[in-house]
Amino acid sequence: MKFVEVSPGVAQVRSGPLPELREGEGRVRVLACGLCGTDVHLFKGMQLPPNATYPVRPGHEVAGILIEARGTTSIELGSLVVLHIFEVCQECDACLSSNEQRCESQRILGIHAPGGMADSVTWPLSRMVAVGDIDPLSAALLPDAAATAHHALRLADPGDGPLCVIGAGGVGSNVLRLSTILYPEAVLVAIVRRPESALALENLAKTVIGLEGSAKQVKKVVGECAAVVDFSGSALAAAEGVRMLKRGGRLILGSVSEEPLDIRMPVVGVVSRELDIMGCYGSTMKDLRTVCSLAESGSFDVGSSVSSVIDLASVPNVLRAHAEGSAAGGRAVIVPDQVSSV
Numbered sequence: 001m002k003f004v005e006v007s008p009g010v011a012q013v014r015s016g017p018l019p020e021l022r023e024g025e026g027r028v029r030v031l032a033c034g035l036c037g038t039d040v041h042l043f044k045g046m047q048l049p050p051n052a053t054y055p056v057r058p059g060h061e062v063a064g065i066l067i068e069a070r071g072t073t074s075i076e077l078g079s080l081v082v083l084h085i086f087e088v089c090q091e092c093d094a095c096l097s098s099n100e101q102r103c104e105s106q107r108i109l110g111i112h113a114p115g116g117m118a119d120s121v122t123w124p125l126s127r128m129v130a131v132g133d134i135d136p137l138s139a140a141l142l143p144d145a146a147a148t149a150h151h152a153l154r155l156a157d158p159g160d161g162p163l164c165v166i167g168a169g170g171v172g173s174n175v176l177r178l179s180t181i182l183y184p185e186a187v188l189v190a191i192v193r194r195p196e197s198a199l200a201l202e203n204l205a206k207t208v209i210g211l212e213g214s215a216k217q218v219k220k221v222v223g224e225c226a227a228v229v230d231f232s233g234s235a236l237a238a239a240e241g242v243r244m245l246k247r248g249g250r251l252i253l254g255s256v257s258e259e260p261l262d263i264r265m266p267v268v269g270v271v272s273r274e275l276d277i278m279g280c281y282g283s284t285m286k287d288l289r290t291v292c293s294l295a296e297s298g299s300f301d302v303g304s305s306v307s308s309v310i311d312l313a314s315v316p317n318v319l320r321a322h323a324e325g326s327a328a329g330g331r332a333v334i335v336p337d338q339v340s341s342v
Helices: 037-044 142-156 170-182 195-200 214-222 237-244 267-271 285-297 312-324
Strands: 002-007 010-015 025-034 061-070 080-083 120-124 128-130 163-166 188-192 206-209 225-230 245-253 276-279 306-310 331-334
Touching: 002 037, 002 312, 010 312, 025 080, 037 312, 061 120, 061 142, 080 142, 128 285, 142 170, 142 225, 142 245, 142 285, 163 170, 163 214, 163 237, 170 188, 170 285, 188 195, 188 214, 195 206, 206 214, 214 237, 225 237, 237 245, 306 312, 312 331
Parallel strands: 163 188, 163 225, 188 206, 225 245, 245 276, 306 331
Antiparallel strands: 002 010, 025 061, 025 120, 025 331, 061 080, 080 128
């Protein structure tokens, strides 16, 4: 089999034997794998989670065909499936309370275990969802870009809003799209970096360009917010976001960043306004199943953010371009057998 292997500053396509299936696992022929910001951080050299070491074999946004199974599953061989990004113990308090994203024994696809930037991948059958006839390019983005957005939106629970999204990229834009379905009365606003990004969102949300000083601008546009969701990765986002909130509001932080948290506000400012500041880490199987159902129904189109299709051989150069800031916007999706479109 062929796969991408990454160490800090180095990415290469390698070949190796197919791994044997363990009991309860399935083998999936990869049709599409999203290239996510986390993959770029892995290339740059990030602090890995416990029990993970370089080199890694990335790719956690995976759609493909289940071609082999060892164990019992309701999913038929030949079905198109997507893979949840976490393998979990299913025994701890977090797992038993349907908060498996908090499982301390979790293994992350593409970090702890070989991921989907490959022609095939093995993963627990219990962490797969069949998705019918969804376009694989769209289906590949459901496990993270969509399911994580759904989880963040559940935590934010904005009611009729206003809801502000800071960083309306792959995950953030899906927070907005899902809001129009699940909270149709909510007033939406997004903080974007460039005018062209504002144009792309004109049918979804009001926009403010530039993060610095955005709290004042948001209040002028929509008033104080019931919730703010950040997927920008900027150290400034928490400080601006907390200033957008009305009393009792919620700030949801979803970017995996190593920057210190600095809200630039005294404790009394949080306490006296009873603000909630929460982290959002990945998603649950319930989140994934929900966005899969929405996509199958046709009410949720996650594939609109796909900007390019690349093959495995192009991945090292594309990762390098993203790390250097020279890559085009939008989302690249890897199709192992396809000729690159970039």
